[in-house]
Amino acid sequence: MNGFRHVAMFRWVEGTTTGQQDEVAARLRELPGVIREIREYSLGADAGVNPGAYDFVLVADFADQDAYLAYRDHPSHRAVVDRYITPIVAERASIQYTT
Amino acid sequence: MNGFRHVAMFRWVEGTTTGQQDEVAARLRELPGVIREIREYSLGADAGVNPGAYDFVLVADFADQDAYLAYRDHPSHRAVVDRYITPIVAERASIQYTT
Known part of the structure; x- marks a missing residue:
């Protein structure tokens, strides 16, 4: 595949x-139905195999960097981040790379 | 897809x-040619889009948790980790999840 991938992991706050x-x-x-630039969208909670693992991960694929930026800055995405994610994030790790 | 995914991000030490x-x-x-349990294997360095991003990421797909564990503990994988990765890791974030 030739594309651009965004990966983000989160640890949630205690409680x-x-x-x-x-x-x-x-x-x-809901976002892949709203933001047309999303090509593939995979997310999940930690399976509990390894100690020290993060709690939640998102892997999102785009055609290119511009498509990723459109997603990153899309109001529907920002609303989910601001309303549901930011209030419970203890730690976040992320990276973007060309696939 | 129904499978099991391992995601690991690294920050390298300064220098x-x-x-x-x-x-x-x-x-x-080289590992997908050696460890038959690897179904898909994607890796890359940070594209430099966002400040604070990690330096390197690996996304590896397996049929199930057992296949992932076979990879995790495979001598060829451990050798790469011990010889090439561990000496330069400043920070590591990882998670495994059912896809």
Whole structure:
């Protein structure tokens, strides 16, 4: 594949409920229907295999960097980040790379 | 897709050379030819779009958790980790999830 991939991992703050985590996943899953630049969108919670793992990950694929930037800055994406993610984030790790 | 995905991000220590980073990528790229449990294997260096991003990422897909564990503990993988990755890692973030 030739494209551009965004990967983000999160640790949630202590006391985050499963309801809050499910809400994040549900809201993010709506974005591919709203933001046409998203080519593939995969997310999930840690399987609990390794100690020290992050809690949640998102892997999103785009045609190119511009398409990623359109997603990053899209109001529907920002609304999910601001309303559902930022309030429960303890730590975030991210990277973007050409695939 | 139904499978099991491993995602790992790294920050390299200050002073890490591009040669060392290229060596990590080259050695990892040999693993799909050696470890039959690897279904898909994608890796790359940060594109430099966002400040604070990690330096390097690996996204590896497996049929299931057992296949991932076979990879994680495979001597050829451990050798790359011990010889080329561990000496230059400043920070590591990882997660495994069902896709």
